[in-house]
Every structure is written in C-alpha cells, then in structure tokens.
Amino acid sequence: MNKQQKYLNKVVNQLVNETIITGGVVTVPYPLPTYLNHPFPYYSNLLPSNFSSFVTKVYGLTEEEVKYVWEQYRSIIHDKI
Numbered sequence: 001m002n003k004q005q006k007y008l009n010k011v012v013n014q015l016v017n018e019t020i021i022t023g024g025v026v027t028v029p030y031p032l033p034t035y036l037n038h039p040f041p042y043y044s045n046l047l048p049s050n051f052s053s054f055v056t057k058v059y060g061l062t063e064e065e066v067k068y069v070w071e072q073y074r075s076i077i078h079d080k081i
Contacts, residue, residue, distance in 0.1 A: 004065075011059050012072040021080055030054035 001009075018029035030051050052066050061069060 008061075008065055008069055009072075011055065011061070011069050012076070015055075015069070015073050016076050019077055021077070024081070026077065026081065 015029055020027040028051075048070075051070060052063075055061050055066055055069055059069075
C-alpha cells in the first residue's frame with residue numbers, strides 16, 4: 001500500500017469515527033443541505049456535493065480521491081446501519 005492509499009484510508013477512518021449512528025439516525029461530520037429528508041444518502045451511489053466540498057477543503061483531496069473516499073465511507077456506514 002502506497003502513501004496516498006494509506007492517507008485516503010486514514011481519511012475514511014476519521015470520517016467513520018466522527019459519524020454517529022443512534023437508533024437508525026446517522027449524524028455525519030460534514031454539513032448537510034437543509035432539503036434532505038435523510039441525512040445520510042447511503043442508498044445512492046451519487047456523490048453528495050457537500051461531502052465533496054468538505055473533504056476537499058479539510059483534507060485537500062482531488063476529485064478521484066474524493067470518489068474513492070466516498071465509496072469506502074458509504075460502504076462502511078451502510079454496513080453499520
């Protein structure tokens with residue numbers, strides 16, 4: 001595993017650790033648009049723009065890295081739900 005992969009996995013782990021799941025309610029560590037009915041779109045393969053903006057600003061990820069992190073994060077949280 002190269003340095004980039006290790007970093008991305010650390011980002012995923014940090015996001016998972018900051019996500020709170022209580023009784024089916026998921027509280028995510030990134031800002032959510034107010035129009036969402038469900039705060040965590042685990043049911044969709046679509047990459048939320050608010051997630052993308054957050055991880056780009058906080059972790060300095062590229063577009064490809066954001067996609068990888070989202071897929072890993074979404075999968076882990078989906079499994080936890």
